[in-house]
Amino acid sequence: MAPARFTDQDRSFMKKALRLAAKGAGYVSPNPMVGCIIVSADGKVIGKGYHERFGKAHAEINALNSVRDHAALVGATLYVTLEPCSHQGKTPPCAVALSKLPLKRVVTAMVDPNPAVSGRGLKILEQAGIQTETGLLEEEAVKLNEAFIHYIRYNKPFVTLKIAQTLDGYIAAPDGNSEWISGEESRRLVHEWRSRYDAVLVGRNTALLDNPRLTVRLTEGRQPRRIVIDGPLSLPRNLNLFSDQFEEKTVVITYNREKYNETADPMLKMLQPDYFRGETHLVARLNGHCDLDHAFDLLAESGISSILVEGGRDLSSALIGGNMVDKIHVFIAPKLLGGGTRSVMNLGIDRMQEVMNLHNTGRPPWAC
Secondary structure (H helix, E strand, C coil), X not given: CCCCCCCHHHHHHHHHHHHHHHHHCCCCCCCCCCEEEEECCCCXXXXXXXXXXXXCCCHHHHHHHCCCCHHHHCCCEEEECCCCCCCCCCCCCHHHHHHCCCCCEEEECCCCCCCCCCXXXXXXXXXXXXXXXXXXXXXXXXXXXXXXXXXXXXXXXXXXXXXXXXXXXXXXXXXXXXXXXXXXXXXXXXXXXXXXXXXXXXXXXXHHHHCCCCCCCCCCCCCCEEEEECCCCCCCCCCHHHHCCCHHHEEEXXXXXXXXXXXCCCCCEECECCECCCCEEEECEECCXXXXXXXXXXXXXXXXXXXXXXXXXXHHHHHHHCCCCCEEEEEEECCCCCCCEECCCCCCCCCHHHCCCCCCCCCCCCCC
């Protein structure tokens, strides 16, 4: 593949494909979000589609199915945000299907980081005589699928930490009250994030004191799994996480293997890959505490590729200190408390030379 010289028209069509891809947020995981636009030889859009649901047709096939006049495919250009797949999964390989069409060009935003694909899809197209070009709006495509890319490369969930704090760095008043530091707009945005992430994680104290539901209510979208860290396995079972209509989506991380093994409750069972039913438990123990790194490994095995953390100071500090956070969203309210609970503490940093620097700050990955 020689370096491509993309036109403004190419960029315009790829931007449309990226916007289409973002419509699959929250529904296609652990697959990537993919959008596709098909443009005829005379520059008209004749087909478009995106990956809508995990296990369903991919973006390229949906775009092809939307084409009314198949004669218009002769000499057409297909724009897709990710390299067409070359392997048989839940659906047939898209690259093989495309190779049988009279397309002139296939333009991709990025090569698939999945080792099962990575370049193979493009090679199939090239062998069929179709011109391939890649790298168009690659940065935007990478941001869009940052969770998928991280999951594929490291076999770990992409972890985002959400913090809402006052201007002087407090997340709760001295009496423990934290409602509401942020405003209605930020709360609505958090609900949108919940719908896009596979799971929402809180610690034991947050579950006990705030009794959160961790559901999507202020917007439309998929309900995430709820993960709660309950080391001693003793949280009251009447909490919302264990008793509401979404209780089967709750996962408990505990170190108390003995209590877990002794329970007679048939609903308490070890996690099996791709198997969530009733209240599920992960036993992850290290030196008498919950081993979050191991727990994240087990969650990745189950297909959870992204986690939104909405915990308190202790959980936030533990994750940051353990280098287990990939992104941080901070809402800073124009308010002062002068005391209370700090957002983050005890990171083991004593000198400015050891400060943690954050990089690549900017828009959410789907706001392309």
